[in-house]
Amino acid sequence: MSDTLLVEKRDGWWKLTLNRPDKLNAANEDLLYAMQSALDDADADPACRALLLTGAGRGFCAGQELGPSIMPSEAGPPDLGALADLHHAVIRKLRALPLPVVCAVNGVAAGAGASYALACDIVLAARSAKFTMAFVKIGLVTDSGASHFLTHRIGEARARALAMLGESVDAARAEAWGMIWKAVDDAVLLQDAAAMTAALAQGPTETLGRLKRLFDAAGRNDLDAQLDLERDAQAEAGRGADYAEGVRAFLEKRAPVFRGYG
Numbered sequence: 001m002s003d004t005l006l007v008e009k010r011d012g013w014w015k016l017t018l019n020r021p022d023k024l025n026a027a028n029e030d031l032l033y034a035m036q037s038a039l040d041d042a043d044a045d046p047a048c049r050a051l052l053l054t055g056a057g058r059g060f061c062a063g064q065e066l067g068p069s070i071m072p073s074e075a076g077p078p079d080l081g082a083l084a085d086l087h088h089a090v091i092r093k094l095r096a097l098p099l100p101v102v103c104a105v106n107g108v109a110a111g112a113g114a115s116y117a118l119a120c121d122i123v124l125a126a127r128s129a130k131f132t133m134a135f136v137k138i139g140l141v142t143d144s145g146a147s148h149f150l151t152h153r154i155g156e157a158r159a160r161a162l163a164m165l166g167e168s169v170d171a172a173r174a175e176a177w178g179m180i181w182k183a184v185d186d187a188v189l190l191q192d193a194a195a196m197t198a199a200l201a202q203g204p205t206e207t208l209g210r211l212k213r214l215f216d217a218a219g220r221n222d223l224d225a226q227l228d229l230e231r232d233a234q235a236e237a238g239r240g241a242d243y244a245e246g247v248r249a250f251l252e253k254r255a256p257v258f259r260g261y262g
């Protein structure tokens with residue numbers, strides 16, 4: 001078990017904390033593998049019905065760890081394609097995980113660190129936090145999905161400018177632009193994010209997983225294709241115990257008790 005990622009198992013949900021605070025939680029290989037493994041474990045455990053991702057200390061994540069291991073050496077240039085694959089495996093797992101993932105951005109989210117936040121389903125950010133497309137400042141392209149997430153959320157004009165200028169966006173502007181769900185006061189970020197994750201963990205988990213698939217597809221589908229996908233997902237939802245419980249609870253004028261699966 002790596003200490004670069006803290007995994008706390010709560011009642012129905014897990015909290016993952018990026019834990020390299022002296023480096024603003026910059027991602028080294030150890031952290032990237034730890035994230036992959038924690039996401040696989042969460043996927044395999046039916047008792048985990050939601051995830052919260054945050055960072056330890058004053059930063060959320062400063063992106064790829066910058067150091068000699070990714071510098072050109074006598075052996076030649078570094079294989080940044082292979083390194084991108086490592087980051088991208090984490091992004092793919094975050095998106096494919098059939099559970100809601102909440103991100104509490106507690107401080108700066110730079111480079112791939114911003115991408116990790118944007119890959120989550122619901123992003124809350126402390127008012128003091130900022131998102132920085134730092135890639136270009138070191139001569140790299142925007143990766144780990146940031147060019148995709150930004151284009152879809154804030155539009156191409158803003159996405160291109162952010163990527164090319166390497167400018168920062170603070171949490172209030174990120175909310176105003178639709179890049180994230182909400183900016184909240186620093187003092188309440190973690191408690192708000194934990195309450196939201198705990199509430200999602202009580203939800204109809206399989207339906208929340210289907211919602212993820214629908215919204216992932218919405219960006220590439222035309223209306224006809226999306227209507228077909230919605231019909232198929234609704235047909236699946238209608239066969240589930242949580243749908244029956246939802247309607248029963250409504251008729252009985254009580255809160256539903258969703259099992260999550262089955």
Ligand code: T3D
Binds near residue numbers: 064080134143
């Ligand atoms: O192949 C591939 O796909 C490659 C992958 C690329 C994806 C990427 O993420 S590329 C972008 C990599 N990240 C960056 O370029 C960001 C570098 N960091 C910064 O620009 C600044 O640190 C921040 C804007 C994020 C925050 O600034 P500030 O002033 O609040 O903090 P600081 O003093 O710069 O940093 C605090 C410490 O964290 C400092 O260490 P020290 O001096 O106290 O010992 C700093 O060196 C360290 N740190 C910050 N970012 C990184 C880092 N150490 C290693 N790697 C980092 N990315």
